[in-house]
Amino acid sequence: MELSKNMRNSIFLILLASLVLSSTRCKGGVTSTYRRRLEASVDMPLDSDVFRVPAGYNAPQQVHITQGDVDGNAVIVSWVTPDEPGSSVVLYGTSKHNLDKMKTGKHTQYKYYNYTSGFIHHCTIRHLKFDTKYYYAVGIGQTVRKFWFKTPPEVGPDVPYTFGIIGDLGQTYDSNTTLSHYESNPKAETVLYVGDLSYADNYPDHDNNRWDSWARFVERSTAYQPWIWAAGNHELDFEPSLGEKEPFKPFKHRYQTPYRASDSTGPFWYSVKRASAHIIVLSTYSAYGKYTPQYRWLEEELPKVNRSETPWLIVLVHSPWYNSNTLPLHGRRDHACHV
Numbered sequence: 001m002e003l004s005k006n007m008r009n010s011i012f013l014i015l016l017a018s019l020v021l022s023s024t025r026c027k028g029g030v031t032s033t034y035r036r037r038l039e040a041s042v043d044m045p046l047d048s049d050v051f052r053v054p055a056g057y058n059a060p061q062q063v064h065i066t067q068g069d070v071d072g073n074a075v076i077v078s079w080v081t082p083d084e085p086g087s088s089v090v091l092y093g094t095s096k097h098n099l100d101k102m103k104t105g106k107h108t109q110y111k112y113y114n115y116t117s118g119f120i121h122h123c124t125i126r127h128l129k130f131d132t133k134y135y136y137a138v139g140i141g142q143t144v145r146k147f148w149f150k151t152p153p154e155v156g157p158d159v160p161y162t163f164g165i166i167g168d169l170g171q172t173y174d175s176n177t178t179l180s181h182y183e184s185n186p187k188a189e190t191v192l193y194v195g196d197l198s199y200a201d202n203y204p205d206h207d208n209n210r211w212d213s214w215a216r217f218v219e220r221s222t223a224y225q226p227w228i229w230a231a232g233n234h235e236l237d238f239e240p241s242l243g244e245k246e247p248f249k250p251f252k253h254r255y256q257t258p259y260r261a262s263d264s265t266g267p268f269w270y271s272v273k274r275a276s277a278h279i280i281v282l283s284t285y286s287a288y289g290k291y292t293p294q295y296r297w298l299e300e301e302l303p304k305v306n307r308s309e310t311p312w313l314i315v316l317v318h319s320p321w322y323n324s325n326t327l328p329l330h331g332r333r334d335h336a337c338h339v
């Protein structure tokens, strides 16, 4: 019997809670009484308000940002234009009324079975000041939409910073409750996302419209603070019966990572530093045996962790590489634990 998505979420939350409770070094204690209910809830219908397409011709949608370099001076801004490529320009600046800097990115597009994506833009803006609020605009020349984000403080051992952790979000009614709960915490500055984003692959033919709806749903957070992405099994979208033989195709086109900055050779394993944390992202669904590119990268990466600079080492992985779990989930024996 397969555990439901919500049960897995619950297991993850319980594990997280037990980690917090059993920690002797961290005296954080229980910071929230929020518990997502155990019963499975259904996906929100496509005409739900959370999936609403922004008004205006070719209006940018699905706006999201992530860290764009190792130290936090760069941000990757991504968005989708539905009707035509439009502009890949990001205007930005520290004054809301004077976006005096400009960077031009690139756009991409992909097909998945009978689905063709919109025009997916990615633009990396660099040389940002630490600990600074930036305003930015996309859709230049057509329907312009404006957002903002705050850069992290400079990396160092005594830099307080608050991360949220979310995984397996999906797009059910409970997903909306979970995201609202996260947003209700004014301290939360960056999301560590431990994989399984849209669950589009649960739909017939992996209906990629559900990738679009998910990104519109989370835009209310992802446009304003970085989400650090790790890949889960629901990002694989490997379906030879549909002629789809390239693993991670939708995820790779939609969600960029700054992997080259940490000398990684693949987009699903990389590292960033943020405030007082060194964050290593790994992929269980990419080869990780000895002598694989991922394994070799990790071997090179671990000695770079400098606890006097970043006392916190956080490793994001959707399911553990090595374990003794015997639950047969997704045909794998390693899926019931996420951290």
Ligand SMILES: [Fe+2]
Binding pocket: 196, 232, 233, 234, 318
């Ligand atoms: Fe999963």
